[in-house]
Structures are given as structure tokens and as C-alpha cells.
Amino acid sequence: MAKVAVVGAGMTKFVRRAQETGRELSWQAAKMALDSAGLTLKDVDAVVIGSAPDAFDGVHMKGEYLADGSGAWRKPCIRNFVGGATGVFAPIQGWYHIASGQFDTVLVVCEEKMSSCHPHPQGAFITIFDHTTERPLGPNLLWIFALEMNRYMTVHGITKEEIALVAVKNKKNALDHPCAQLGEELTVEDVLNSEVLAWPVNRLDVSPASDGAAAVVMCAEHVAKRVSDKPVWVEGVGWHLDTAYWTNRDLYYPRYVEYAARMAYEMAGIKEPRKEIHIVEPYDPFDYKELHHLEGLLLCERGGAARLTADGVTQRDGDLPVCPSGGLLGVGNPIAAAGLMKVCELFWQLRGEAGKRQVPGTPRRGLAQAWGDLMQVGTVIILGR
Amino acid sequence: MTVKIKEWPGTALSSRDIEEGRVLTVRHKLKAEYAWDAGVAIGRYLRELKNGRLVARRCGGCDRILLPPRMFCEQCFVPTDEWVYVEDTGTVNTFSICYVRWDVARLKEPLLPAVINVDGASPGMGILHLLGEVRPEDVHIGMRVRAVWKSPGEREGAITDIKYWKPVQGG
Ligand SMILES: [Zn+2]
Numbered sequence: 001m002a003k004v005a006v007v008g009a010g011m012t013k014f015v016r017r018a019q020e021t022g023r024e025l026s027w028q029a030a031k032m033a034l035d036s037a038g039l040t041l042k043d044v045d046a047v048v049i050g051s052a053p054d055a056f057d058g059v060h061m062k063g064e065y066l067a068d069g070s071g072a073w074r075k076p077c078i079r080n081f082v083g084g085a086t087g088v089f090a091p092i093q094g095w096y097h098i099a100s101g102q103f104d105t106v107l108v109v110c111e112e113k114m115s116s117c118h119p120h121p122q123g124a125f126i127t128i129f130d131h132t133t134e135r136p137l138g139p140n141l142l143w144i145f146a147l148e149m150n151r152y153m154t155v156h157g158i159t160k161e162e163i164a165l166v167a168v169k170n171k172k173n174a175l176d177h178p179c180a181q182l183g184e185e186l187t188v189e190d191v192l193n194s195e196v197l198a199w200p201v202n203r204l205d206v207s208p209a210s211d212g213a214a215a216v217v218m219c220a221e222h223v224a225k226r227v228s229d230k231p232v233w234v235e236g237v238g239w240h241l242d243t244a245y246w247t248n249r250d251l252y253y254p255r256y257v258e259y260a261a262r263m264a265y266e267m268a269g270i271k272e273p274r275k276e277i278h279i280v281e282p283y284d285p286f287d288y289k290e291l292h293h294l295e296g297l298l299l300c301e302r303g304g305a306a307r308l309t310a311d312g313v314t315q316r317d318g319d320l321p322v323c324p325s326g327g328l329l330g331v332g333n334p335i336a337a338a339g340l341m342k343v344c345e346l347f348w349q350l351r352g353e354a355g356k357r358q359v360p361g362t363p364r365r366g367l368a369q370a371w372g373d374l375m376q377v378g379t380v381i382i383l384g385r
Numbered sequence: 386m387t388v389k390i391k392e393w394p395g396t397a398l399s400s401r402d403i404e405e406g407r408v409l410t411v412r413h414k415l416k417a418e419y420a421w422d423a424g425v426a427i428g429r430y431l432r433e434l435k436n437g438r439l440v441a442r443r444c445g446g447c448d449r450i451l452l453p454p455r456m457f458c459e460q461c462f463v464p465t466d467e468w469v470y471v472e473d474t475g476t477v478n479t480f481s482i483c484y485v486r487w488d489v490a491r492l493k494e495p496l497l498p499a500v501i502n503v504d505g506a507s508p509g510m511g512i513l514h515l516l517g518e519v520r521p522e523d524v525h526i527g528m529r530v531r532a533v534w535k536s537p538g539e540r541e542g543a544i545t546d547i548k549y550w551k552p553v554q555g556g
Contacts, residue, residue: 013395019408020396028394058415118412120489131421132431133453134513136545138487143498143513146481151500154479154526178393198483199495199521212395243459247500247511248452251479353389 005224005231008037008217009344013179014332017115018211025213026069033215045103047072049079050090050110052335055124070109083372087339088379094218111213112334146198148251155252156303164191166287174330176356181332210332214340236382238263246374257296260378278363281342284327339370435542452506471505473532517549529553
């Protein structure tokens with residue numbers, strides 16, 4: 001299989017409401033990614049666009065809508081949408097576009113503009129519930145997270161205090177991210193005392209609604225060696241889907257994340273993930289999800305992620321830095337762009353270009369993971385230098 | 386690279402920018418109506434709800450009793466074999482105490498959504514529903530519950546023919 005590298009990355013600020021349209025945000029991120037790679041649109045053979053529900057923007061066929069800003073006009077282009085997992089699936093698609101030998105250089109752009117949806121973007125999520133057996137009960141998106149978090153806490157005997165440490169860590173890390181929406185110095189008490197939305201979920205357990213875009217440039221080995229002195233290689237990819245009968249699964253453990261991770265580890269030749277992965281950017285739309293996903297990624301035993309967090313292992317200067325970017329909780333959560341932001345972070349970290357966020361010890365390999373739909377899709381990418 | 390970039394793109398708006406007309410917006414209300422066919426399996430499920438019963442499907446391939454019922458087994462990928470009535474009692478698998486609506490407007494009285502593992506269905510075959518006649522602080526995972534049905538005249542063949550599930554005495 002052809003080797004594939006990431007050679008450029010870009011992103012916009014993540015903000016609650018951006019003046020720019022989705023097309024303008026996409027252009028800003030795409031242009032920055034191309035510039036950083038020293039490439040122009042002429043060098044791009046194909047484009048991958050990632051964007052979550054059309055309902056946020058109120059624009060049907062958002063892929064086509066975003067195509068000009070993403071550099072896709074008159075080029076082969078595909079838009080993917082696998083819920084919250086989209087932002088990591090987009091570079092996986094970029095990878096197989098190139099690994100297949102069909103294209104040499106692919107521009108991957110992810111955008112979300114959630115602020116267009118009124119009165120609240122949460123309304124756009126109602127249609128994920130089954131229209132006949134669930135929606136008449138008046139659900140909202142918070143329900144599934146609250147139900148999953150409670151199940152996870154109860155099965156393992158994990159407390160809200162232990163989980164709140166994740167929000168404190170990620171929002172603190174985000175203070176060092178120039179694009180962050182919610183960088184903040186908080187205490188566990190602040191999180192516990194914030195408004196209860198759907199117990200056990202409080203307001204500060206949740207990432208914000210955001211507008212923003214992110215992009216990466218990927219290319220085949222022979223191009224990467226010509227255009228970049230520091231290419232970052234795609235070492236592994238994995239994705240997996242579980243049943244949409246979400247009430248028929250035990251929510252305490254994300255099995256689909258494990259299967260996606262195993263696929264990526266096998267491709268990367270990784271036998272002991274805990275020793276061989278040096279930075280992790282798991283999907284953290286809610287603080288407990290970071291713990292849940294670390295377990296699914298086999299980076300600790302089931303129920304063990306809270307201990308890891310309490311011991312400081314997951315701090316930026318810890319033994320296994322987790323969300324050194326600040327994550328969705330701190331940088332913000334423009335769904336698809338948030339997932340790709342994690343891949344940008346790995347790119348910058350592995351090249352030693354993350355500035356104040358730089359993880360010490362010249363990490364060699366990082367993993368980004370995203371997750372979505374009815375808690376059923378897992379996507380994983382492993383990058384190394 | 387991030388170290389070299391001084392100005393990051395993206396312009397944050399405040400609500401005042403919009404209220405005071407410094408930026409322009411266009412508003413539009415989508416009007417879309419749908420009539421969803423319940424389908425074969427859920428169609429029967431709804432008809433049985435109207436009769437005050439919960440019905441599941443058994444798959445001969447894996448011997449699971451599937452709830453909600455389906456006409457094919459997604460694991461064995463074969464047609465399911467028979468209708469099986471299950472109980473209207475069960476166990477709370479997980480729950481939440483929810484203080485907000487879909488638009489994040491505050492609720493006066495919290496809703497108590499729960500996944501309920503229904504007796505008679507295979508282990509782990511839960512459905513989403515609501516709890517009632519219980520104080521939020523008394524709800525716990527593992528709590529035994531029973532469906533509270535609307536009266537036969539009120540039932541219309543909908544999941545809401547069960548008003549909610551309430552604790553079973555001694556549960
Ligand atoms: Zn079966």
C-alpha cells in the first residue's frame with residue numbers, strides 16, 4: 001500500500017458565532033493548510049469535505065455548498081458525514097484516495113456552522129431519534145449522553161468529581177490554543193456547581209456549540225518527500241459502526257471504538273498501544289467521553305481512565321498527554337471541524353510546532369479519534385513522524 | 386507552524402453585533418411535514434401497544450427475543466421467526482434527570498428518561514421510555530418498574546400509550 005503523509009494544516013478560530021459563512025470559513029482553513037505546505041490549489045488532485053448534519057446550516061447538500069471554499073470546483077470531490085466521527089473520517093478518506101494510487105495530493109476540509117440553527121443547534125439533533133418509537137417521548141440530545149454517562153459511572157463506581165477533572169484539564173490546556181473558544185482556569189467545584197442540564201450532565205461537563213473550519217493537505221510519498229522536510233505519516237486508520245438499536249447495547253463501554261482502534265493498531269503494527277502511542281486526542285464533547293474513549297482505545301483497562309486522570313498521567317506534561325490541544329471542551333466543538341482540529345494538533349505536535357501547547361519529549365506517534373451518531377461510530381487515525 | 390501564525394482567521398460575533406445591526410442576517414423558517422410509515426414490525430408493535438401489550442420478535446438463528454421487534458435479525462441476517470409477548474415490567478438499565486427541553490429551555494419539573502430492560506426480552510434488550518410516580522432522588526439503576534398504561538379509550542397505537550414506568554413495590 002502506498003505511504004500517505006500529512007504535509008500541511010490550517011484552521012480558523014472556533015467561536016460561538018462567526019461573521020464568516022461556512023464557505024468563507026472553509027476557504028480560510030483550506031488556504032492556510034495549502035500555504036503551510038507551500039502548495040497551491042493547482043497541486044490538488046481531489047478534495048474531501050467533512051460536514052455534519054445539513055440541518056445546522058439549513059442548506060441541503062452542504063458538500064456542494066461548501067465546494068468552492070474547499071477548493072473542490074472542477075475537481076473530484078466527496079463529502080462524508082458520519083455524525084461526530086466525521087472529522088476523523090475525512091482524513092481517513094483522504095488516506096484511501098491516495099493509498100489506492102488514484103490521487104497524489106488531496107485537500108481535506110471540515111466545516112461546521114452550528115450558530116445558524118435557532119433557537120438552539122440542539123434542535124437539529126432531534127431527528128437522530130427513531131421517529132416512531134422514541135421521538136414521541138420528547139427526547140433531546142442530552143438524554144443519550146446523560147444515560148450513557150450514568151451507566152458508565154454506575155458500572156465502574158466513578159464519581160462526577162473524577163470526571164470533572166477532564167473538563168478542568170482540557171479547558172486549561174485550551175488557554176494555550178490561539179483558536180480556542182473556552183480556554184479557562186476552572187476548579188472541579190466550578191464544574192460540579194454549574195447548572196444541571198440532564199443529570200449527571202452539568203453545563204461545564206459539555207463542549208460548546210461552535211462555528212469553525214479545519215483543513216489538512218495529504219499526499220503520496222513521492223510528493224511528500226519533494227514538498228516537505230517534515231512530513232507526518234499516516235501509520236494506521238480504523239473505523240467501525242455498531243447498531244442503531246442503541247438501547248439494546250450496554251452503553252458503559254464503546255465496543256465500536258475498540259474495533260476501530262484494533263484495526264488502526266494492526267495496520268500500524270502496534271502491539272502495546274499504551275507504550276507505543278505518545279499523544280492522544282480522543283473525542284471529548286463531554287468530559288466523561290474522554291475517559292470512555294481512552295478505555296475503548298485500549299490505552300487503559302475498563303474503568304481505569306479516571307485513575308489515570310487523577311494521577312496526572314493525561315496532563316500535557318504527563319506520561320500520556322491527552323487532549324493537549326484543549327479538546328472540544330476547551331477549543332470548541334464545530335462538529336466535523338473539531339475532529340479534524342485533533343488531527344491538525346497531532347501534525348503540529350509531531351513536528352514540534354505546537355508552541356505553548358508543545359508536549360515535551362519529542363513525541364513520535366499520536367492518535368486522534370472521533371465518535372458520533374447514536375453513540376455508534378468510531379473513527380481512529382494514527383500519525384507518526 | 387502554529388508558532389509562526391500571528392493572526393488566526395475567523396471573526397467572533399456577539400449578540401449585540403446582531404441586535405444593533407452591525408452585521409446582517411436573513412431568517413427563514415423551514416416548513417416540512419412528514420408522515421412516517423411504521424413498517425411491518427413496528428406497525429404490529431404499535432397495534433399491540435393499543436391493546437396494552439408489548440410484543441417482540443424471536444430470531445431462531447441466535448434465539449434472541451428482540452425488542453423493539455424487527456422482521457429481520459441484523460446479526461444472523463435472516464428473517465425473524467415469531468411474535469412473542471413480553472412483560473410490561475422491567476429493570477432500569479440507566480436513567481437521567483433532565484431539566485431542559487430540546488431547545489435548552491428550562492423545565493420546571495424534570496423529565497426522567499430511562500433505558501428499561503423489559504422482562505421476557507433477551508438480556509440487554511432495552512427500550513427508551515420515561516419514569517414517573519417516583520421522586521428523582523429515589524431512582525436508581527437496577528430499580529424494578531412496571532408500565533403505567535393509558536386507559537384503553539385513550540390509547541392510539543403509539544409508544545406514548547405507556548404513560549411512563551413506575552417503581553414496583555419493594556423494587
Ligand atoms: Zn439472530
